[in-house]
Amino acid sequence: MPLPQKPVASPFDAKTQAGDVIRGVDLKGKTAIVTGASSGLGVETVRALASAGARVIMPVRSQGAGEAAAAELRAATKNNAIEIADLDLGNYRSVRAFADFFVKRGLPLDLLINNAGIMATPERRIMGNIESQFGTNHLGHMLLTCRLAPALAKGARVVALSSIGHRRSPIKFDDPNFEKTPYEKWAAYGQSKTANSLFAVELNRRLEPKGIKAYAVHPGGIMTNLQREMSKEEFKAFGWVDDEGRLNDRFKTVAGGASTAVWCATSPLLASGGGVYCEDCNIAVAVPADDKGFTGVRPWAIDPEAAKKLWALSEKLLGETFAI
Numbered sequence: 001m002p003l004p005q006k007p008v009a010s011p012f013d014a015k016t017q018a019g020d021v022i023r024g025v026d027l028k029g030k031t032a033i034v035t036g037a038s039s040g041l042g043v044e045t046v047r048a049l050a051s052a053g054a055r056v057i058m059p060v061r062s063q064g065a066g067e068a069a070a071a072e073l074r075a076a077t078k079n080n081a082i083e084i085a086d087l088d089l090g091n092y093r094s095v096r097a098f099a100d101f102f103v104k105r106g107l108p109l110d111l112l113i114n115n116a117g118i119m120a121t122p123e124r125r126i127m128g129n130i131e132s133q134f135g136t137n138h139l140g141h142m143l144l145t146c147r148l149a150p151a152l153a154k155g156a157r158v159v160a161l162s163s164i165g166h167r168r169s170p171i172k173f174d175d176p177n178f179e180k181t182p183y184e185k186w187a188a189y190g191q192s193k194t195a196n197s198l199f200a201v202e203l204n205r206r207l208e209p210k211g212i213k214a215y216a217v218h219p220g221g222i223m224t225n226l227q228r229e230m231s232k233e234e235f236k237a238f239g240w241v242d243d244e245g246r247l248n249d250r251f252k253t254v255a256g257g258a259s260t261a262v263w264c265a266t267s268p269l270l271a272s273g274g275g276v277y278c279e280d281c282n283i284a285v286a287v288p289a290d291d292k293g294f295t296g297v298r299p300w301a302i303d304p305e306a307a308k309k310l311w312a313l314s315e316k317l318l319g320e321t322f323a324i
Contacts, residue, residue: 002204002275005286005302010269012281014220018048018258021281025266028053031107032265033148035089035141036116038065041161041219043073044258045113049265050077054111059087059098089116089140090126092318099147108153111265114141114160114196123183130317131177133188138195142314145203146322154211159264160200162216162277162301163193167291170194170300171310176317194301195310197277202307204275206324213274215264216301220279222257277302 012021032049036042037058046056050073060066066084074082085101088094102109117137124132130139145158152158168190175181178188197216204214263281264270276283277297287296300306315321 001273002201002208003270003273003283005276005283005297007282007285008269010263010267010282012259012263014252014280015256016259016263016281017253017255018044018262019051019255021259021262022048022052022266025052027110027266030110031055031057032111032113033057033059033102033109034113034115035059035087035144038062038069038084040254041222041258041261042113042115043069044255045115045261046073046082047077047255048258048262049111049113050074050079050082052266053079055081055083055107057083057085057102059085061086061088087144089144090132090136092127092140092143095140095143096147099144102148103151107151108156109148109151110153110156112145112148112152112156112158113261113265114145114158115261116141117161117192119165119189120185121188122185123178129177129179131183131188133185133192134176134195137189137192138199139314139318141196142199143318143320145199146320146324149207149322149324152207152212156212157265157270157274158200158203158207158212158214159261160196160203160214160216161261162196162200162218163189164218164221164279164294165190166193166197166218166301167298168193171198171306171313173309173313176313195314197297197301198303198307198310199314200277201275201302201304202311204273205304205307208274213270215270215274216277217260217264218277218279218284218297219257219260220252222252222254 032054038060087098126135169187200214200216285296
């Protein structure tokens with residue numbers, strides 16, 4: 001049974017760093033995959049997992065950036081079992097090739113952290129006519145996860161990075177690719193982040209009976225390369241920085257942003273179930289659709305029926321049915 005969408009007695013909070021979460025955790029003999037690991041949250045997530053002894057694979061688009069990050073992480077964690085591989089989540093041939101190669105290696109996969117993402121991009125199309133944010137953030141990761149499913153070990157955990165941005169839009173089931181309505185970058189981003197959460201709900205429903213759990217994570221506000229498509233004027237308009245460029249106090253450090261994903265991947269408090277949306281190293285509170293706060297998850301991102309409907313739509317868009 002999935003866990004209830006209610007906080008638990010976590011010893012951590014919004015100020016916790018990834019290193020605090022991983023302290024005392026032993027991941028020796030475990031294998032993890034972290035997407036988007038050549039910068040930002042991905043680097044800090046790998047740092048935490050590798051410091052606990054895990055073998056970590058970093059599938060990346062840029063081999064140069066990936067190897068530079070991996071070299072620094074090997075030195076910092078004293079763990080040489082950190083490797084890079086080719087993966088472009090916006091190219092489904094690349095996704096299939098990476099996943100199939102990993103499965104053929106025969107390594108049991110214990111942790112899959114779907115961390116990579118793009119945000120607030122100009123209108124772009126991938127794989128024909130798929131809107132790029134939905135196609136990369138959700139469909140690319142769904143394809144990756146489902147193709148990797150044969151390698152998931154009993155007790156494995158899948159963590160899908162969502163966002164407070166899920167509040168901007170439920171799934172546009174009648175027009176997911178903005179073919180009928182004008183493209184709006186924030187609505188597209190919001191839909192993709194709702195999709196990440198719903199994917200965790202449905203994946204958990206399908207795999208929890210096999211001992212595999214899935215979680216959605218809002219990492220918090222962090223200034224990383226994710227904002228590369230945005231202008232300084234937008235940063236000011238959103239209140240993220242002031243006129244002098246000082247960051248809003250609500251923003252976390254990058255290691256703080258990685259903490260909830262690491263918590264979902266390792267916390268014994270989540271051992272009994274999954275299928276929940278988490279933030280600040282805890283299960284988030286479910287809030288009404290019109291909530292104006294900065295915490296909690298809106299109903300459309302944890303709706304099990306919407307999750308099933310999204311799975312079917314995604315299979316149709318990917319042209320592939322997943323027997324998991």
